[in-house]
Amino acid sequence: MATTAAQKRASTKADYDAFLALCPSRKLLDRISDKWVVLVLAALRTDGSHRFGADCAGEPRPMRYSELSRLLAGVSQKMLTQTLRSLERDGLITRTVTPTVPVTVTYELTDLGLSLHEMMRGLKGWAETHMDDVLAHRAAYDARTP
Numbered sequence: 001m002a003t004t005a006a007q008k009r010a011s012t013k014a015d016y017d018a019f020l021a022l023c024p025s026r027k028l029l030d031r032i033s034d035k036w037v038v039l040v041l042a043a044l045r046t047d048g049s050h051r052f053g054a055d056c057a058g059e060p061r062p063m064r065y066s067e068l069s070r071l072l073a074g075v076s077q078k079m080l081t082q083t084l085r086s087l088e089r090d091g092l093i094t095r096t097v098t099p100t101v102p103v104t105v106t107y108e109l110t111d112l113g114l115s116l117h118e119m120m121r122g123l124k125g126w127a128e129t130h131m132d133d134v135l136a137h138r139a140a141y142d143a144r145t146p
Helices: 005-015 025-032 035-043 065-071 077-089 111-144
Strands: 093-098 104-109
Touching (some): 035 111, 077 104
């Protein structure tokens, strides 16, 4: 009896185990744990809270390259371009080019990217909320370590 594509996918999914050294999901974990990937995926939102310290509330929405570049302080043009390309290659975002003068390019989360969006916002929020605790623990550790 022939198996359907859905059955093949389900069978393949069951074979992924990131605890195994050769599992390809490790490379995906490596990619999505990159700080710029986390920040880009968390940044794609609607509410316009791009001010420092603003919460990332709101629904995801398309953003222009220049808007992402301004929001992600410290990212180089090369790094942002590489990050966006890798996210597009992995199917997490789409790139839309509109023939205007100058050309308008926007980036938007795909359904696959949306499935990661809330988690990335949560990770960013956790880091911001608990940074003082982590710094205190680091200082205490460093004080007792020769």
